[in-house]
Amino acid sequence: MTTVSKAARPAARAAARRPRAAAARSAPAPVKPVMPAGSSHWAEQVHPMLVEAGIRQVGLVPDAGHSRLIQLCEADKSMRIVRLTTEEEGVGLLAGAWLGGDKGVLLMQSSGVGNCINMLSLPVACSMPLLILVTMRGDHGEFNAAQVPMGDSTQAVLEAVGVLVKRADVAADVPEMVSSGLRLAFNTFRPVAILIGQRVSGAKDFRKLTKPTGDINE
Amino acid sequence: MSELLHRRPVVKELLKKRGDMVVIGGLGAPAWDITAAGDHDNNFPLWGAMGSAAMIGLGLALAQPKRRVLVITGDGEMLMALGALATIAVQKPKNLSIIVLDNEHYGETGMQRTHTGYGVDMAGMAKAAGFARTMNITAQKDVLRLRPLIDGMRGPLFAQVKIDAEKLPLVLPPREASYIKNRMRISILGPEVALHQ
Numbered sequence: 314m315t316t317v318s319k320a321a322r323p324a325a326r327a328a329a330r331r332p333r334a335a336a337a338r339s340a341p342a343p344v345k346p347v348m349p350a351g352s353s354h355w356a357e358q359v360h361p362m363l364v365e366a367g368i369r370q371v372g373l374v375p376d377a378g379h380s381r382l383i384q385l386c387e388a389d390k391s392m393r394i395v396r397l398t399t400e401e402e403g404v405g406l407l408a409g410a411w412l413g414g415d416k417g418v419l420l421m422q423s424s425g426v427g428n429c430i431n432m433l434s435l436p437v438a439c440s441m442p443l444l445i446l447v448t449m450r451g452d453h454g455e456f457n458a459a460q461v462p463m464g465d466s467t468q469a470v471l472e473a474v475g476v477l478v479k480r481a482d483v484a485a486d487v488p489e490m491v492s493s494g495l496r497l498a499f500n501t502f503r504p505v506a507i508l509i510g511q512r513v514s515g516a517k518d519f520r521k522l523t524k525p526t527g528d529i530n531e
Numbered sequence: 532m533s534e535l536l537h538r539r540p541v542v543k544e545l546l547k548k549r550g551d552m553v554v555i556g557g558l559g560a561p562a563w564d565i566t567a568a569g570d571h572d573n574n575f576p577l578w579g580a581m582g583s584a585a586m587i588g589l590g591l592a593l594a595q596p597k598r599r600v601l602v603i604t605g606d607g608e609m610l611m612a613l614g615a616l617a618t619i620a621v622q623k624p625k626n627l628s629i630i631v632l633d634n635e636h637y638g639e640t641g642m643q644r645t646h647t648g649y650g651v652d653m654a655g656m657a658k659a660a661g662f663a664r665t666m667n668i669t670a671q672k673d674v675l676r677l678r679p680l681i682d683g684m685r686g687p688l689f690a691q692v693k694i695d696a697e698k699l700p701l702v703l704p705p706r707e708a709s710y711i712k713n714r715m716r717i718s719i720l721g722p723e724v725a726l727h728q
Contacts, residue, residue: 370590393622397614398614404583405586405587406589409590411716412553412712412715412716413553413592413598414594414719431579432580435583438708439709440708
């Protein structure tokens with residue numbers, strides 16, 4: 314999943330050039346998202362897939378990487394948005410949803426995966442479908458040391474507890490991985506996590522946020 | 532204070548002539564209690580995932596808004612999910628009721644005291660979160676008021692029922708989680724769900 318699609322190459326080259334310029338100043342600059350020039354956000358393709366799959370309940374703890382998908386789901390009257398105080402609530406929520414005949418999806422950041430581990434015994438023991446879309450922190454080009462222990466162990470702990478894990482490391486792969494994740498979860502009755510690499514959404518550089526007009530992903 | 536209520540008669544009263552009500556039994560004694568009142572296709576007794584009972588109730592209540600969803604759980608289990616009170620209050624499911632059987636102890640692990648034994652008022656927390664109806668119950672007359680309120684579906688309702696910390700023989704529900712799940716889905720959604728899910 315680390316290969317860059319043909320369409321994404323110019324953007325990738327541009328992103329690759331920037332760190333060199335920044336290195337001359339001081340520490341490495343944030344890694345730019347790898348998105349094909351002129352293309353829409355991956356969420357624009359993923360949201361219709363969730364609709365097509367009949368997703369009715371969307372449990373979430375926000376992450377910047379999910380913000381576009383959250384906006385699209387919030388605007389969709391066929392979906393019930395359930396804001397969670399902590400991610401493990403969402404595992405229980407979607408177990409209940411499945412018992413009652415609703416399909417759901419859970420959106421979280423990789424740090425939230427750590428909050429979910431014991432709760433995941435529920436879909437594993439019950440053979441319930443569950444799709445979790447995880448935007449990664451502590452991953453490609455991370456700035457914040459506190460994010461690294463959980464980000465680096467996200468895939469390992471999910472797999473250890475019995476969740477199938479697939480990754481997308483370029484934006485162009487995200488829709489395909491979500492599509493396959495929906496099929497894997499709901500056709501084979503298992504919890505599945507799709508990890509959306511930090512290379513897709515970009516690493517946050519807190520130094521830029523110290524300036525008045527800092528944009529979270531710039 | 533008058534004599535404490537006893538958990539099994541309280542649960543039996545709540546589940547009398549239950550109709551199509553679905554019931555989540557929290558990990559530990561509440562799972563045995565709902566089974567003691569009569570194993571049922573619409574029972575979901577939890578063998579694990581401590582702290583999930585209220586949220587399973589929310590997911591079910593949102594999926595089945597015309598059906599009464601009753602979560603019966605313990606004080607230790609509910610203390611693990613106090614944030615869920617805020618999440619549920621925001622969603623305002625009229626058909627969801629949560630009854631906490633509060634013996635002020637972790638009964639399955641050696642009767643260690645819980646926070647409620649030191650005065651923590653979870654019904655007060657649920658009220659502050661925004662639950663439509665909250666109750667602190669210590670007397671049988673108030674237990675008798677619960678079912679009409681549950682049946683009225685003007686929730687979410689939260690009741691903290693103080694009970695005796697008695698240790699009773701376990702009444703075990705089915706242990707295979709997939710079976711428990713499938714029988715509830717078939718009961719709620721019809722036998723064809725197994726063909727088309």
